[in-house]
Structure formats: C-alpha cells, structure tokens
Amino acid sequence: MSEAVATATPIFEVRKLTKRFRGLTALSEVTFRVSPGEILGLIGPNGAGKTTLISLISGTLLPTSGEIYFEGQRIDGLAAYKRARLGIGRTFQVMKPFPGLSVLENVTVGALFGATEGQERKRTRAREKARELLEFTGLGRRIDQRADALGGPDRKRLEFAKALALHPKVLLLDEVMAGLNHVEVDEVVELIRKIRDRKVTILVIEHVMKAIRNLSDRLLVIHHGQQIAEGKVDQVLKDPRVVEAYLGKRRQ
Amino acid sequence: MNERLRYGIVGAAIAALAVVPFVVSDSLVQFGINALLVATLAQGWNVIGGFAGYPSFGNSVFYGLGSYGTAIAMVQFQLPFELALVLGALLGVAAAFVFGVPILRLRGPYFAIATLGLSAVMGAVVANVPIAGKNIGLILPLFKGDRLFYELSLGLLVLATAVVLWLSQSRFGAGLVAIREDEDAAQVMGINTTLYKVFAFAIAGFLSAAAGGIHAYWITYVDPAGSFEGSLNVRMVIMTLFGGPGTVFGPVIGAFVLSAISEVLASKISTVASLFYGFVIVLAVIFMPKGLLDVIQGVRGSGVRYFGANMRRFRL
C-alpha cells in the first residue's frame, strides 16, 4: 500500500474526458485524479476504452471534450511530443521498437529525448544511461541485438526500458503482462514496484487480475467507455456493477 | 576499426583528392568535378532520405534554385561569385522551409511523388520568369580555372560529409533516425518531428543548392531544362542506396563508384554502356540490398554467408 493520500495535490487529473469517433463514443465523461507516487490500475472488459484513455493522456489522440491537467497545467491541447517533454511516458500495446536499430540504440533514443528534466543531450552519456536501464530491466545480455529479433517477453522489457529512458514522471502502461506466464508476471510486478520506488507515478491497464490486485493502490473501472467504479482495490472488486461487467470474463 | 586510424585514412583520402587536379588530365579533372558535385547531392539526399527516411525525388529543385539564385545574383545584380553562391544556397534553404512544411506531412511514396511534382513545377515556373531569362536561361561570366572549381567542389563535399558525420553522432541525428524507424513512437518520445524533418530538408536544400551554384558558374549557364533536370534525382538516390543510406561515407562511395563505372562504360563501349549500368544496378540490389558499405562490413563479419542471410531475409 502506498502512502499516497487522496488529499495530496494530484499529479494529474482528468475531468469529464470524452472521445467520440464518428458516431461511436469511445469514452464518456471520465473523471479522476492520480496522486504522485500512486499506482492506479485501469481495468475493464476488452474494448471498454482503456487504451483510448491512455492515448488521450499521452497525446496520440485529441479529446472531443473534457480536460486533462498535468501538474496543475492544462495539457489536453498539447502535441504528443510536448507532453513527453513534460514527463508523460507510455508503452504501446503492440510493441513498437525501432526495428532497424539495436536494443541499446532504441533505449538511447529514449534517453536523448523524453522529459526535459533529466534529459541527456550527449549521445555518449545517453548510451550509458541506456545501458543502466537495460540492466535494470533485465536485458543486459541483449544490448547489441537488433530490436526486431527479440522474442515476446524481451520486447516487453525493451518497451519498459525505453519508456523509463524517457525519465517520465508519469508512466502509462498498456497491457504489459499480456501473454506472460506466472513467473514472468511476477517479475514484471516487481519491476513496476521498483519503478514506483524511483518516484514514478504509474497508470496500469491490465487484464491479469492477480497482478493488478497486488500492484494497484486504487482501481478505476471502465466499461463501454464509462467509468463505473473507482476507489480502493477491495471495494471496487466487490462492487456489484464491476462484477456484472466482468461476468464470464474474469481471467487469473 | 580504430577511430584514429579511420580519421587518418579519411584525411589522407581528402589530401589525395585535393592533389588530383595537379597531376591528371583536364578531362579527368572535369570528371572529378562532376563526381564531387553529384556526391554532394547524394549526401544531401542522405540527410532527408537516408537518415530521416523521407525519400525525396525532387532535390533537383534545390539544385536548380541554387543554380538560378547564383546566376541571377551574378548576371542581374553583378554580385561577386562568393556572395552569389551563398545567396543561391540560402534560396535553397528558404525553399526547403516553404515547401517542406506542407509536403513533409506526407509519408513514403506520397512524399516522393510530391517532391517529384514540385521539381517539375518549379522548372516550368522558372521558364516563365523574365529575371531568370525565361526559356533561354542566363549566361554567367566566364571563369577559367577548372582546378579551382574542383577544389571548391571537394570543399563542399567535405562540408557535406562533415555534416552527415555530425548527424551520426548527435542528438538531432538520433531523432531523425527515430523518425525514420517509427515516426509515431518518435513523437510520443518527445521529438518535435515536424521541426526535425523540416530542418533535415533544409540541410539537404542547402547542400544541393550550393552544388547547383558551383555547377552553374562552372558551366557558365543556367536553363530550365538543364538546371532542374529530372534524372539528377534518380541518380542521387541510386548512388546513396548503392553506397549505403544512413551511413557517413556510403553516398560518397556510391557516387564515386557509379560515376566511374558509367564514365568508363561510356567511353569504352558506348552503346552497350547503359545496358551494363542497368545490369549492375539490378545485380547490386539483389546482392547488396543494404548498400556497398554494409556489404563490406557484413562480409568482414560473417563472410560469404552475409549474402545468403540477406537474400533469405528479403525474398518472398
């Protein structure tokens, strides 16, 4: 359990965020806050709008209406690269490493860019930082391999390393545990905890219930684009609306 | 290869090249000037096409603008060559900014054809502008001194290569490569992709325009057809691809090798020359899909298996 208290100034805040795609409402009036150092789990059945929410926060998509605040500053109109510079990092559900580059080079790019605070502007220093991060995420032995030659779990580690290289204040993780076995899931949970210890606030989308239950300080449930529950983990999981939404879809 | 050794070799090569015009025949010097200029064009393309991954098929527009800028400055405003060349180069940069912003929004082949269209349009537009001499073009003052043009062209190539070297080691260059590999991911990582692309385009514009300016003064005339010549585009792309896009020396090697081949063939077996040129290209793509430089590195690493591995990766 974290020490984050609901009354602390939120590091980011979303108010009535709505996204419509040509008649389809992907997200409707979602509102919540995240405190610094918190791990917020984002759950909901497939297609509920979770990735859309992350895309709206990272700037890949622009909202139809609503507001997003980061450290008190309104960011919902900013371009994606500006948000990255402020300190918002994300991983992609479909792993997107830079295919032609080595693992090391992939992460080096992250270290060269990303949040303006803590950026390395010299390629050589960035490379060192990249090496560190690759050790941290367990890819130390693969640094010179081509990124597109990595297998599934290693690709995830690479995504992590890249996202961390951006030295974000807030990290948005999109189903990083999909397709992993029990042991690998536990490793990733540990990794996420270590990341939080580095003072990063984390928003995690996940389907693996065991993991998200252990990891999250609070949960947010989205179903059909609507926010149906929010709060402490145990309360939310007992909420009848949540149970109903998940009927037949719970995975362990 | 040891860094110092590599720089030593490059330094020696530059010195050797600089001495060339004093020891060879005039026609060879002329060949040299052409080869050096086209190598600069290849390096310019390398920045936008090789590093940033935006395959421009219209860099000839900058070459032409550089030629015309220099010509107009000298002929209509009686400015000295040094100043005129700078103005011509700046004209290229300006064009890159003006056209780059809308056109760089397009991806892949759409960008390629937009640049192609740009070049075609510019040539036709210039043919209607009085200050540019309309259809006839302009005749520049004569300056006899091939050796000087040679050294100037060599200097420009060295500058171009130095810029590309800087790209390969700088944060800006890393950003361009990120854009090439995955532009969306690059944006989300904090890279201002629009700014970076336009900048890369401007560098290409500058180098191409400067090459055009030197060429114009050397051959003492500019005209719409010649200065915006379409085949230049294909040549600079092919030379860079042949030598190795995204590398520092690839385009230079590609330009020199292909220029030499085509020169040798043209003089020895003229009619069949182009035939061989075509075959060389076809074979090169099949056996060296990542360029000559990559072949040299690859063969050093894994021997003849390099070819097999490549073919297996790219075949259906």
Add this chain to the structure above:
Amino acid sequence: MTLFGQILANGILLGGLYGLMALGMGLVWGVLNIVNLAHGAFIMLGGYAVYFLFTLAGIDPFLALPIAMVGMFCFGYLLQMFVLNFIVRSALLNTLLITFGFDVVFVYLAQLLFTADFRTINPTYSGSSVDLAGVTIPYSTAGAFLVAILLAGALYVFLDQTRTGRAIRATAQNLTAARLYGVNPRRIYALTFGVGAALAGAAGGLFGVVSQITPYIGITLTAKSFVIAILGGLDKPLGVIVGGLVLGIAEAMTDLYLGSTFKDIISFGLLVLILVARPAQLVGRA
C-alpha cells in the same frame, strides 16, 4: 462551345487510355508494394509488340492486343518469379532501384533493336471519325477508350469475383494470413505482376494507334501513371480510371486555355495540391 466540347471529348478519351496505363502500376504497387519504374517500358514494349504484329503479320491492332497481352503477361510473370521475388521484402526504395535498372536495360535494348524511329500503327480506319453532337471522335481513339473501360471493368470483376482475384486481394492485405489459407505467395505475386505487365502492354498497343511509339515514351508515361495511380487509390481499378479521366481532362483544358507549356505544371501542381490538401485519405496507406 463546340471547341470546348471537342477538347473535353479529347480529354475524356485520352483520359480513359491514361487510366488503363495506370491500372497495372497501381495494381502492382497496391498488392506487391513495388513501385515499378519500368512500367513505362512495359507500355513501350507492348506498343512495339502490337506494332510488329500489325506491320509484319497484318493483324489489326485491336485483335493483336490479346496476343501482346499474353506475351507481356508471361514476360512479367517470369520477371517477378525469378528476379523480383528475391527482393520484394526489402525496402521500398530497393524496388525502385531495381525497377529503375530494368528500365535502363529495356529502353536501351529497345533502342538497339528497334532504333529510335517514330512508329505509328495505322490501320485503315485510323483517319476516319464519327460525328457526335458536333464533336469529332476518331474511331481509333474511341476504340482505345472502350477497350480501356472494358479492361478496367474486367480487372475489377477479376479482383472482386474470381477466386484468384480474391487471393490477390488477400495477399495484399495480409501476406502471412493469406499463406495460412493455402495461397502460394510466389505464384500470386508473379501472377499479379504479370497482369500488371499485360495491362501496360495493352495500353502501349492502344497508345501506338493513337500516338507515336519510340523507345523513350516510357519515362513520361511512368510519371503520369504514378500520378494517376495515386489519385485513383492504387489497386482500385474504377478509381484509377477516374484518376486517368481527371488527368486527361485537366491536360486537355490547360492545353486549350493556357498553352502546352503549362500542361506539366498543371498536372503535377494539381497532384501536389491534392496530396497536400487531403493527406488523411492517403497518409494511412503508406
């Protein structure tokens, strides 16, 4: 009004032929992701094939078309099967490079074998025309237009209705998935390239009836096919024909009102404007 009508008619008729020219390029680009810089050379070779069938064997050009198409199909099929299939999955630029190499080779072979003389295909009806609502329509141009529309329609039906056509479309969408369904990609690719070559050959034959053939006509025609294919959405036959019509009409109109020097500016300028003004429709495709 009649001058306008005449020029408009010319533009439409020529536009149909332009569309046919671009069909093959668009198909190959859309399905194989190969931008064939030698496409114009295929058109040129098809033109020569029909020319020689006409002058040496006395076969009417419209009847010679199928023969030439079969020949070009085989040629394209073999080229894809034994050369292009080896580099298909490398960077798009490599395909540009290799097809450029082909173009150089074909053009010079043509120059060597056929010389640079202008050739025209002049069947007996080539001078005659029909009068339609005050507009003169030459028989040959009309015939070319009709054949173009016919072939475009045939291509559409082929892609949409036949099993092979659907296999081609499946391969274009997702190579791996198509493989799992038992599609042999090498053959499909070779087939598609062959069809592209055949269509180019037909366009060439018709071009010879309507205009002149030299080994060098390919370059401009490749560029135009490029433009039209993009306008039309690559492997959508009906869209490509429309793209051809647009270019044909635009060219005819600029020729009439602004003079021929502006023709190129307009066609390319139009293209650049369209690309820049509506990127959303096209950006995704890349």
